[in-house]
Amino acid sequence: MMKILQILAIFLVMVFTSQCSQEEVQNTPNDSSLNDEMTNANKIKDTLIEAIAGDHRTEKYKDRDQYRNPLETLSFFEIEKDMTVLEIYPYGGWYTEIIAPALKESGQYYGAMPDPNSSERRKTAFDRFKNKLSENESLYGNAQAVPILDNTKISLDDNSVDMVLTFRNLHNMMAYGTAEKMLEDWLRVTKSGGSMGIVEHRGDSSIEQDPKAVSGYVNEDYTIKLAEAAGWEFISSSDINNNPKDDKNYEDRVWRLPPTLTYFAREGRPKVEGDDLKKNLEIGESDRYTLLFKKP
16 A cells, blocks of 8 residues: 555656646747847847948047947847837938948838928938938938928828937927927837937936027936827936036037037137137036837
8 A cells, every 4th residue: 555655646746747847848938039039139239339330430420439329329229120210300310320221131210300391401401311321322221311391290100110219309399399299299100119219418407497498408307208298108217328527507508518519609609719628528528318218
């Protein structure tokens, strides 16, 4: 009888062990899926590094990498090589020269510029950017310029992009009174679960936010509230582009710092010179926050 009970006990242990092993296999993440994700992340990182170091970028643009931290910033925004990415107001294409080559093989880049039919100046800017892309197809692939109609509406279909990015542009939209409507329209063109990345000149939180952002500085909490009011969900912030040296001189505005080095608030908009120039060069580019949002 004792022997039968021993055999039965051994059998039950074997059955239990087998069930646990099966559950472990079922609950273990698919190794192939994890490897694919890691491979994709490495591929986009390698492509970004290659683009950042590329000969197509001028030394003047490369000198700004120390302040703009493009690899770290785009990695924080979780850009992927097969995404459709919309950049707002790329103008000279500083970030275009990095993002578009990284998406060339399996993604899509759009750069949204002011409507070229609204003024001759805007037409010149739009055509310059459009030609930059079309004349360098081997570098940028099918990257395209798209107009912003009525200063707020992106000429793209609903739910058509994975990511919207804008770098130091929110203060301009606030100045024009279009920030709220633009944030809403970016939500419209973004797919459910898609993301938005914003980099902006960080305001002094002890100073009440000017709705027109005349100084160029925008408080971080103000930006988050604007985005949330438009329907975006705030995910996280990063200190990648922080610069504690920025003395937040509201009177002389953010453009007193590199690369502009101009006193926009003074008559004739003179360039920064003398001791002020030395001081502002030592400060470097402005203190900036880096924010990630998602479309619910």
